[in-house]
Amino acid sequence: MEGERKTLRQLFIPICLEVLFHMLAGMVDTMMLSSVGDQAVGAVGTANTYIGIFIIMFSIISSGMIAVMTQYIGADRKGVAYQARQLGLMFNAVIGAVLSILLFCLAGKVLALVGVAQQLHGYAAVYLRIVGGCCILNALIPIFSSYLRAFGHTKEPLAATMAGNVINLILNSLFLFGFHMGVMGVAIATVISRMLNLVLVVVASRRLVDAWKDPERISNKVVLKQIVSIGLPSAMETGLYNFAMMLIIRFLNQMDADGINVTARSYAAQISNFAYCAGAALAQANAILTGWRIGAGEYEECDKGTKKAAVIGIIVAAVLESSFALTSGLLMRIFTDDPAMITLVGKLLAVDIFLEIGRTTNLVFGNALKTSGDAIFTTVIGAVFMYLCAVGGTWFFGIHLGMMVVGAYIGLAMDECVRAVCMFLRWLSGRWKEKSLIRS
Secondary structure (H helix, E strand, O other), X not given: OHHHHOOHHHHHHHHHHHHHHHHHHHHHHHXXXXXXXXXXXXXXXXXXXXXXXXXXXXXXXXXXXHHHHHHHHHOOXXXXXXXXXXXXXXXXXXXXXHHHHHHHHHHHHHHHHHOOOHHHHHHHHHHHXXXXXXXXXXXXXXXXXXXXXXXXXXXXXXXXXXXXXHHHHHHHHHHHHHOOOHHHHHHHHHHHHHHHHHHHHHHHHHHHOOHHHOOOOOOHHHHHHHHHHHHHHHHHHHXXXXXXXXXXXXXXXXXXXXXXXXXXXXXXXXXXXXXHHHHHHHHHHHHHHHHHHHHXXXXXHHHHHHHHHHHHHHHHHHHHHHHHHHOHHHHHOOOOXXXXXXHHHHHHHHHHHHHHHHHHHHHHHHHHHHHHOOHHHHHHHHHHHHHHHHHHHHHHHHHHOOOHHHHHHHHHHHHHHHHHHHXXXXXXXXXXXXXXXXXX
């Protein structure tokens, strides 16, 4: 199989660039929206958080699909990998259509229910109605992009993301500065850019991957069971995380009436995303290699590769995030001239050094465990510490001790670091070697 000959570096670089360009799209939106005002930035950041909460159903299939596809590809059974993609596509299309209708019709009620700050409500409702109303795009793009990556084709999803970003930048400029459409213009530009991204990955998957020609098929029930056995726990973990973030955002909105703390969090997240993208890309690249190697029975190579990916990710995340913290004053001048906001974000980026080190470790070992089939463990650990450390820490440090958003970041860092230790110890135990989908 051609994809098996790909190394970590060959997979990592295109995936890292793709994640980076995806992050750049959010940063460009933030920079351009800052011309409208800090409240517009906070509103869009808040709306995007809640969009993530309502699309967690997509990950039930997409995360499980990756593990199933890569293991069958590693075992040289491409026809079954294609079968897994088809099942994932049908499921996500239906769920995406339903959620799009709900978010378009009920955007205002959703925001009122979760208690968004009044000053942010108007902007957030407009953005949630438009972008959330087209969240079916978020359901379909990962299916085709993951299908390409599973077969080692990582450049094409990168090209699709870059093309979408270019269109997003052009349309943002046109709608914001030409037509003065504000948040609505940014939302429309986001939707159009995602439509282009989807078209490109669909075409590429059809042109480059001929797995559909392989006649081997097994029972749909068996494949779906394998997908759900990994996807359901992974989706539960994602859902628990997103619900935890919803509670944290709610706490941040309660800290002040003007949305200062939640806006500072949005700015800090845009900057720290550059450190996050390296860890996320390493986790994705290593997960592909993990599936291939487990499917081929190469457990020792899988163990060494995952540990190597984690070390690289920790070093890169620590260096990048330290640099951001030291230069936060300069970086924040891109977004705002408010000295209080600049100082506050600088404090968040300092705490974020520890947060990113923990998150990178958690991502690499956690994704490898899920791809191996050991997804329940990561969910249980997440269910405990997301709420004990992240949510509980936000309340205790942020509200009870009066540290506000800085306290929230301390709680978030504690969560990621504790879970990272748990994932590492689980990987060392070797239990993941018993979870192969194909042997079961």
